[in-house]
Amino acid sequence: MAYCVALFWMTVLSRRALDVDLTHLRTNHADMNDVLQPHTRIALHNVTFTYAGATEPALRDVTLAVPAGQICAIIGRAGAGKSTLCALCAGFVPHFFRGRLTGSAIVDDMPVATHPIAELVRHVALVGSNAFSQISGARFTVYDEVAFGLENLGVPRPAMIERVEWALRALGIDHLRDRSPYALSGGQQQRMVIAAALAMNPPVLALDEPTSQLDPPAMIELADVLRSLSRQGMTILVAEHRLEWVADVAERVVALDHGAVLADGAPASVLTDPRLCEHGIGWPRPAQMAAQARAEGRWAPERPLPITVADLAAGLRAAAADQESMNGQSNTPHGLTVRPVAEMDEALSMTPVAEPVVTLDEVHFTYPTGVEALRGVSLTVRRGERIALVGRNGAGKSTLVRHLNGLLRPSRGRVLVDGVDTRTTTVARCARSVGVVFQDVRNQLFARTVRDEIRFGPRNLGFAPERVDALTEAAIDALDLHDVVSEHPYDLPPARRRLVAIAAVLAMDTALLVLDEPTAGLDNASIALLKRLIEQLTERQRSVLVVSHDLDFCYEALDRVVLMRDGRIAFDGRFAEVDQVQTAALDGDVGLPIALRLRYVCP
Amino acid sequence: MTTSTTSQRSGLSSTALALIPIAIAINVALGHLVQSVLKLPIYLDSIGTVLVGLLLGPLAGAITGLLSNVIWGLTLAPAALPFAAVAAVIGLIAGYAGQYGAIRSWWKMALAGVITGVIAAAISAPIATYVFGGVTGAGTDVLVAMFQNLGASVLGASFMQGAVSDPLDKTITYLIAWAIIIALPRRLLARFGAAE
Amino acid sequence: MQRTGLFIERAGFLQRLNPLTKVTGVLLLIGATFLLPAPLTGAALTVGALLPLAFASLVAHRFLDVLVKTLLPVLISLALVQGLFFPTSDPTTVAVGPLLFRRAGLQFALDTGSRLLVVAGAPLLLFQTTHPGALVQALIQSGMPRSIGYIVLVALQLIPAISERAVGVAEAQRARGLETEGSVLQRIRGVLPLISPLIVGALVEAEERAMAIEARAFNAPGPKTWVRDIPDPPVERTARIGMLAALGALIVWRIASLFSG
């Protein structure tokens, strides 16, 4: 029974160091491409591509040469062409997504236009941006799912098992090997699809927004894995919105704007290039904060802008030191440029006596598969609160969210929505006070146009026609959807689709709005949109609960933070008041927002 | 229009490979709902098959129908298994209807539905008779009893029963399929290559 | 529940056999019921073969449970429809309470019913004792097109998923205020608005899954390998040949007896 074989290998391999198997894994490519003397793996020359039926080209005259073993990050606003570029390097453009392609694209010495995906797949692996839709569906466990690609490539069993074991461990999903690929949390699924691609061990790897569902520690682990793979000679192309992560992992950054290359070079120079701000891509937070500090004279004018928190802290410290030496009085620990909202507008910070919207009381929940997702969660959401629900992948956040409007009902304990037990009422009733945008918005959209989609909710709630119209238009404004109101939701790019889903729920004008990973796959412009939206809601005494791995977003837009760990609440406090201990707890599980990091970790 | 590469063994595009299982699941889920839960004298168990036929052609349609009944027979209702041949033919016809461009108007779809229904009835009658003695445990058995009572042979009664319920069922199916396809987002129509 | 169709994880007799052996067995049994005289064969095979095997494989309880649930409606309407309305010249009838059954009709129902037991029971037992993944792998390794195997496996996992999705769409609609809990009529009317988003969503998913299939090299040329190994001892190979020979013999014998009179 191969399964025993697998177990045997597992035990053998688990004692091996990561890089050891890596070198081992690389060997079979050594013949295909000489790792020692790096030559160009991805060679794009004046590539222009226009999707069939599209008026504007998605890529304009792109020229790009990526040497073997380089980690090259692609950044850009929504619709800039990042995914198209990744798809092109893997041959999905033009073989799967049709359109007009001009110029030459050569990947691992294979002209993309003239070789079918079936051949290219031995040279380049692509991980698409939607983690939820890349499960082959033909395998019943995570382990077999990761092996699927290798079976199709005809890799001999022992080598296959070795690679699968390595990939499972590299992505930290070893313990999920026997789960059904469908019975996973968002982040766990994303880890699985990345593992499936890594296991195929291609010379060129194209990752489209690989971190959108990952928790911060997983992001760091992924960065390490990618670095060690590139040391082995793997060429890695990664499209990302999370500029802080890009700054951490990339050796080179290419900024796209409307399909054309805007900037190309070393992270330190590209990520602090003024043109990024001009074109709405923005800078990584350390650079932003340093720029602001410079404006306020707390950053040496000649000192280059930092892209990592460490450099930022060092620079601020140096500047502060100079100040002191000049005039004796020391200034506050580099007066933070970004403050928790609670500090900014005390007026808004809600009073604890505000009446509760939702109350969870010792809630337990076990999935049919026997996974104990919630193990006694008690939580109260009051009017006007802005709550960040954070925690590692699989902590139970989405499961908790599904309890907030009665979609799931507790196995033990109870959930009160507006004082009514969810077990005694219908989801439709809960929907009047709690609106939820799910992590996976796929089966949330069903109307034929964006406007109908947004009207659907308020109409069902039986509001007066004029109120329905008012709410619909307000939601369209809030999420800036004017240009697409009459499009079919599924004709929009994924990021925009998510905004439509948010608008559709927003239009129901509920007391509590719940957003599960709203920033996943959104560019800075859209994220700014969300921040403004949340502010407006609080002004109208609406509560917001956001599940997010983007701690900086949470810190800047929300004030109360709830940390989940293994189906329990590890702590529940306010950003403005977190102490050393809580900071440590946060840091250990999901990392810290930069502001807190500056205050506690590297002051 | 889809240009995804095709697998050597079966000539199915990866798009077909992805769509067919979903169509099968839709067939089974809906069919089971209608027949076992609602117990209506129609089946509605071939919407997926008809859709695939219309969108991807006869071969894909036939495979969808065939496998739908095989899987259904092996998971929920053994009664479905012997009728796999019928389902395959339904998919085949839908494929040709699509190539002929029935999509363009609702009445062509309705017509295709009637034709499909009659042919389906003709093929299923002998199977129903020889394997199941004319009955399937579904709501339609009432009709069989009625016709036999009017003096028809088992085979004759099975055919008449089919001739009554199949055209109706298939017409409804085609019309639903039509309503769905004309409402599809542009990108999907392009992907699945239906005639605009 | 795990999305593995009818399969029940037990360490019984049939579970240890190679799927192909079991498939051949199913063919032989079904062939026999149609080639040998009913109703005896059907009953005999059910009691003499299926049940003992079910017990030996530790699935007897679930086997009978499912078999009864799926066949009872067919058998009942078979008895009623054919028992009462079977077209026959034979006037003899059997009175059961107020009902007058026709003897020939009951005979016919009995024959068909006994056959159905095997026709439905044998595949059922196969699927309760064989993991679909293993079955498909075995079939592919012995020549079935991979794409067919792929379709079957995905569909098997999708059937519960799609039913859940139907629920999911309904829930999403409910989560946006649509009342779907109500009278039967309301719910039947609710079926149609359910179908369309269900299918559109499914089509979108199909496009994305198509990408996944390509990205996982499903269509890559060259030989394939399998991460799991399905043992196939010589004993079973000979057993399969034996069963096929038996089936062939039966067919020959049947044809011969047809001509002889």
Ligand SMILES: Nc1ncnc2c1ncn2[C@@H]1O[C@H](COP(=O)(O)OP(=O)(O)OP(=O)(O)O)[C@@H](O)[C@H]1O
């Ligand atoms: N399948 C498609 N058919 C037609 N147009 C498309 C398709 N996919 C993308 N486009 C268009 O091509 C342009 C580039 O899209 P692309 O997905 O590459 O942008 P992106 O940088 O990945 O955006 P995001 O940050 O939202 O992922 C956009 O205008 C988009 O609307």
Ligand SMILES: Nc1ncnc2c1ncn2[C@@H]1O[C@H](COP(=O)(O)OP(=O)(O)OP(=O)(O)O)[C@@H](O)[C@H]1O
């Ligand atoms: N449909 C399901 N069936 C069975 N188990 C599930 C299902 N969905 C999630 N789980 C499991 O329940 C636990 C909690 O999952 P949940 O989705 O709530 O995590 P999460 O905090 O949302 O993680 P992420 O940040 O990755 O979204 C995980 O161990 C996950 O594997």
Ligand SMILES: [Mg+2]
């Ligand atoms: Mg993209």
Ligand SMILES: [Mg+2]
């Ligand atoms: Mg989640």
